[in-house]
Amino acid sequence: MSSDMAETATAAPTELPPPEGNAWRIVLRVLFGRPATIFATILVALFILIAIFAPVLAPYDPLQQSALDINQDPSSAHWLGTDQFGRDIISRLIYGSRNSMIFGLLSPTLSAIFGTALGVIAGYFGGWTDRVLSRVIDMLLAFPELLLAILIAAVLGGGFWNVVFVITVAFIPGFARVARAATLAVKEEPYVEAAIAVGVRTPVIILRHVVPNIFPSVLVLLTLWTASAIRLEASLSFLGLGTQPPNPSWGNIIRDGLNNLFGSPWPIVGAGVAITIAVLAFNLIGDAVRDELDPELAE
Amino acid sequence: MLRLIGRRLLDAVPTVFFVLLLVFISLRILPGDPAEVALGDTATQDQLNTLREQLGLNAPLWQQFFTFVWDMLRLNFGKSLINGIPVNDLIAQNLPYTIELTLVATFIGVLVGVPMGVFAARNRGRLPDSAARLYSLVGYAIPDFYLGALLLIVFALNLQWFPINGGGDGFLDGLYHVILPAITLAALKSAFMGRLTRTALLDTLGKDYVRTARAKGASEARVIYRHGLRNALLPLTTGLGLSILSTLSGAVAVELVFNRPGIGSLLINSIAQRDYPVIQAGVVIFAFFVVVINLVIDLVYLAIDPRIRVK
Numbered sequence: 001m002s003s004d005m006a007e008t009a010t011a012a013p014t015e016l017p018p019p020e021g022n023a024w025r026i027v028l029r030v031l032f033g034r035p036a037t038i039f040a041t042i043l044v045a046l047f048i049l050i051a052i053f054a055p056v057l058a059p060y061d062p063l064q065q066s067a068l069d070i071n072q073d074p075s076s077a078h079w080l081g082t083d084q085f086g087r088d089i090i091s092r093l094i095y096g097s098r099n100s101m102i103f104g105l106l107s108p109t110l111s112a113i114f115g116t117a118l119g120v121i122a123g124y125f126g127g128w129t130d131r132v133l134s135r136v137i138d139m140l141l142a143f144p145e146l147l148l149a150i151l152i153a154a155v156l157g158g159g160f161w162n163v164v165f166v167i168t169v170a171f172i173p174g175f176a177r178v179a180r181a182a183t184l185a186v187k188e189e190p191y192v193e194a195a196i197a198v199g200v201r202t203p204v205i206i207l208r209h210v211v212p213n214i215f216p217s218v219l220v221l222l223t224l225w226t227a228s229a230i231r232l233e234a235s236l237s238f239l240g241l242g243t244q245p246p247n248p249s250w251g252n253i254i255r256d257g258l259n260n261l262f263g264s265p266w267p268i269v270g271a272g273v274a275i276t277i278a279v280l281a282f283n284l285i286g287d288a289v290r291d292e293l294d295p296e297l298a299e
Numbered sequence: 300m301l302r303l304i305g306r307r308l309l310d311a312v313p314t315v316f317f318v319l320l321l322v323f324i325s326l327r328i329l330p331g332d333p334a335e336v337a338l339g340d341t342a343t344q345d346q347l348n349t350l351r352e353q354l355g356l357n358a359p360l361w362q363q364f365f366t367f368v369w370d371m372l373r374l375n376f377g378k379s380l381i382n383g384i385p386v387n388d389l390i391a392q393n394l395p396y397t398i399e400l401t402l403v404a405t406f407i408g409v410l411v412g413v414p415m416g417v418f419a420a421r422n423r424g425r426l427p428d429s430a431a432r433l434y435s436l437v438g439y440a441i442p443d444f445y446l447g448a449l450l451l452i453v454f455a456l457n458l459q460w461f462p463i464n465g466g467g468d469g470f471l472d473g474l475y476h477v478i479l480p481a482i483t484l485a486a487l488k489s490a491f492m493g494r495l496t497r498t499a500l501l502d503t504l505g506k507d508y509v510r511t512a513r514a515k516g517a518s519e520a521r522v523i524y525r526h527g528l529r530n531a532l533l534p535l536t537t538g539l540g541l542s543i544l545s546t547l548s549g550a551v552a553v554e555l556v557f558n559r560p561g562i563g564s565l566l567i568n569s570i571a572q573r574d575y576p577v578i579q580a581g582v583v584i585f586a587f588f589v590v591v592i593n594l595v596i597d598l599v600y601l602a603i604d605p606r607i608r609v610k
Contacts, residue, residue, distance in 0.1 A: 139314050142593050143586075144541070147548035151582050154570050155325040231442055235552055238444050239567055251444075258448055258556060265452050272445035280440035 030292045031285070040284035047278055050094055051101040060088035062095040062248050071263035080270050084260040089267050092248040093274055099237070099249040100278060104230035107167035112222045114168070115175025120210055122176070123183030124202075134180065140173035149232055153241035163242045167232050171225055178221055182214035189213075216293040223289040227282035234275050250275045307597050311590055316368075318586040323367050326579055350380075354575075376580035381572050386580045389565060394584070396466045397554070397561040399473060401546050403481040408488025408546075409539065415489065416496025417523065423501065431493055438490025443549045447483040447556035454479060464558030480557045484546050495538040499531035506530070533604055540596035547588055 031041045050057060059079075066086035074081045080089040122133035140148065149170040156162045186192060187210070195205045236242030237251025245252055250271040257267035334350040335342065351357055354377075355366055370376070376386035419431035455463045467476030503509060504527050512526045551563030558564075566581030568574075 135313070136317070139317055142314070142544075142589050144545040144548045146545065146551075147585060147589070150548060150551055150566075151585060152325070154566060154578055154582060157570075227440070231440075234442055235444065238442075238552055239555065240571065241567075251442075254445060254448060261452065261456060268445070268448045268452070272442070272449065275442050275445060276437070276440045279442075280436060283436065283439060 026292065030288045033288060033292075036284055037288040040281040040288075043277060043281035044285060047097055047281070048101055051097045054094050054098055058088075058091035058094040060091040062087060062092040063246050064088070071260070073264070074266060080266045081264050083256060083267050084263050089253075089264075089270055092253055092267070093250070093270050096248040096250045096253055096271065097274065097278075099243050099247075100230045100233060100275070103163060103167055103233035104226050104278075104282065107164055107233075108171055108222050108225045108229045110164070110168040111171035111225075112175050112218050115172040116179040116211070116214070116218050118172070119176040119179025119181075120183050120206060120214070123180040124187060124206060124210060130180075133176070137173045137176045137180070141177060145170040145174075145228065145232060146235055149236060150239065150241065153236055153239075158236075158241050158244045160243070163233060163236060166236065166241075167229050170232065171229070174225070175218060175221060178217050179214055182217045183210055186210050186213045220286075220290045220294045224283070224286035227279045227286060230282060231275065231279050303601060304598060307594060307601075311594050314590055315587075318590070319368050319371055319583070320364075322579065322582050322586070323364055326575065326582075371583055376583075377576040379569075379574055379577050381569075381574050381577075386576050389577060390562070390580060390584065393560050393562050393565045396559060397547070397550055397563060399477055400480055400484070400550050400553070400559070400561065401543065403474075403477050404484035404488060404546050404550075405539070405543055407481055407485035408492055408542070411485065412489035412492025413496050413535075415493040417500060417528065419493065419497045420500040420504070421523065428497075431497065435490035435494045438487050441486070442552075443483055443487060444552040444556050446486055447480065447553050450479050450483055451556060466560045476559070480550075480553045480559060483553050483556075484549050487549065488542050488546060491542050492535075492538065495535060496528075496531065499534040500527050502534075503527050503530040533600065536599050536603065537596060540592055540599075544589060544592055547585070 030037070032038050064087060066082070069078075069082050069086040070084055072078055072082040072086075078088050078090070080093070082088055083092070118133060118137070122130045122137070143151070149166045152166045152169060153162065156166065189209075192205060192209050195209055200208075233242055233249065234251035234254075237249040238255050240252070240255065242251055243249035245256070253267050253271040257265070257271070260267070334347050334354060334356055338346055338350060355363055358366070374387065376390070378385050379389060415431050415434070419428045422428050451463065455461045461479045462476055465476055467473040500523070504522075508530075509522060509526050512522050517526070550561060551567060553559075554561040554564040555567060562581060562584060565577065566585075569577035569581060
C-alpha cells in the first residue's frame with residue numbers, strides 16, 4: 001500500500017555504487033545475510049513450493065461442495081474445518097496461494113518493465129516528452145495504489161487478466177518516477193557522453209548503458225512491491241473485484257468467511273494468517289535487497 | 300504568498316480535467332454501450348432507447364464529454380439506475396460516515412504513532428526501538444480487512460463490547476460504532492507514522508543546530524521537541540497526507556467488513572449492481588479527495604516552512 005511506497009518514494013534515488021562480489025554471492029548475502037531474512041527466505045520458498053505443488057498437497061478439491069459437511073470444526077479429516085458450502089478450508093488456502101504468488105510476482109514485474117520504459121524515455125529525452133510524461137506520472141502518483149486499483153477495477157470488473165492489468169497499472173507510476181530520476185543521473189555520466197560522442201545510436205545507448213545502470217534501483221522497488229502486490233490482490237478479491245468465486249484466493253476466502261461469521265471463524269483466521277506471513281516475508285526480503293543495493297535508503 | 304497559493308490552485312485544474320477525462324473514457328467508452336451494460340442482456344429495445352436518452356448517450360461524444368464535465372463540476376450526478384434516488388442524496392447520506400471514520404482513525408493513528416516514533420528514536424538500537432520496528436513490520440503486513448474481521452469476531456461477536464454493524468445515530472452512538480473500524484485503520488497508520496517520525500527525528504537530531512542546542516545546555520526535552528520534532532514536521536506532514544489518502548482507500552474494505560455505511564460501501568455495492576451513475580459519482584468523489592488532500596499538503600507546506608515561500 002502507499003505506506004510502503006511513501007517510504008521509498010520520498011527519497012529520490014541517486015546513482016548507486018556497484019555492490020561488491022559476483023552476482024551469486026550477492027544473492028546469497030541478501031537471502032541469508034541476517035537471521036530474519038533467512039527465516040523470510042525459507043517462508044517464501046515454502047509459499048512458492050505450496051503454490052506449485054497445490055494439487056499434490058491439497059487433501060481435497062477446493063471447489064468440491066458437500067451439503068453434509070458444512071461448517072465443521074477442525075478435525076483430523078479437515079485440518080481447518082469446512083466452510084458454509086462444505087468445502088475443505090485448508091485445500092482452499094493451499095490453492096489460494098497460487099493467486100497470491102502469481103499476482104505478487106507477475107504484476108510488479110510487468111509494472112517494472114512498462115514503468116521503467118516510461119521513466120527512461122522521460123528522463124533520457126527530456127524536453128516536452130519529459131514534461132508531459134512527468135505530469136501524468138505525478139497525477140497518478142497522487143493516488144494510493146489501492147485506491148487507483150479500486151477505481152480501475154470498478155470500471156473493468158474482476159477476472160484474471162483484469163486483475164493483472166489493474167495491479168500492473170497501479171504500480172507503473174512509482175517505477176516510472178524512480179526510473180526517470182535514475183536515468184537523469186546516469187545520463188550525465190562520462191560513458192554515456194562518450195557513447196553519444198562516438199555516434200552510438202540512441203536505442204543502443206539506452207539498452208546497453210542506461211538500463212543496466214538503473215537496474216539496481218528498479219530491482220529494489222520490485223522486491224519491495226511484491227509484498228504490496230500480494231496485499232493488493234487480496235484486498236481486491238476481498239472487495240469482489242479480484243479473483244472471482246468459486247476460485248479460491250486468500251482475499252475472497254475472507255469475504256466468504258465474513259458472510260458466515262456464525263458458522264466458522266477458521267477461513268478468516270487461516271487466510272488472514274497466510275496473507276500476513278506472506279507479506280511479512282516478502283517485505284523482509286525486500287528490505288534486505290534495498291539495504292544491499294541501495295544503502296542510502298536504508299535506515 | 301497569495302500568488303503561490305493561487306498558482307497551486309491553478310496547478311490542480313489540469314489534474315481535475317485529466318481525472319475527469321480518464322473517468323469519462325473508462326466509464327463511457329471502454330465497456331461499450333453503458334445502457335446495454337447497465338440493463339443486461341434481457342433489455343428490450345424500448346428500455347435501451349429510454350435509458351440512452353436519459354443518460355444522454357445519443358449526443359456526439361465530444362458533446363457528451365462537456366456535458367459530463369459540466370455535470371461533475373456542478374456536482375450533478377444524476378439518479379441511481381436501481382432505485383431512482385438522486386445520487387447526491389446517496390452521497391449526502393454516506394459521505395459523513397466515511398469522513399468520520401477517516402478523521403477518528405487519523406486521530407488515533409497520530410496519537411499512537413508519533414509518540415511511539417519519538418520513543419523509538421530516543422532509544423535507538425535498544426529494546427523500545429526494536430519493539431516499535433516489530434510493531435510496524437507486522438502493522439504493514441496485516442491487511443486492514445483481516446484485522447477488522449478479527450476485531451469484529453473478538454470484540455463485537457464474542458465479547459459483545461461493540462456493535463456488529465451499522466454507523467450509529469447521533470454523536471455518541473456514532474462514536475461507539477466508529478471505534479472498532481477506526482482502530483482497524485489506525486493500526487497501519489500508527490505503524491507508518493511511528494516509522495516516519497523515528498526516521499525524520501533521527502535525521503534532524505543529526506543536524507548542526509541540534510548539536511548547537513545541546514552544546515549551549517538545552518534540556519533533552521527541549522532539544523527533542525523544540526529543535527528535533529519541529530524540524531521533522533515537514534516530512535511528517537507529507538506522510539500524514541499520504542496516510543490520510545491510504546486510510547480513505549482502506550476505508551472501502553473496512554466499511555464492508557463492519558457493514559458500515561460510507562462512500563466505500565456505496566461504491567462497492569453499486570459496482571455489484573452496475574449502477575453507473577453511482578459508480579461514476581463514487582470514482583469522481585474519491586479522485587476529488589486525492590486532489591484536495593494533495594493541495595492541502597502543499598498549502599500546509601507553505602504555511603510551516605518559510606523556506607519554500609522564498610523559492
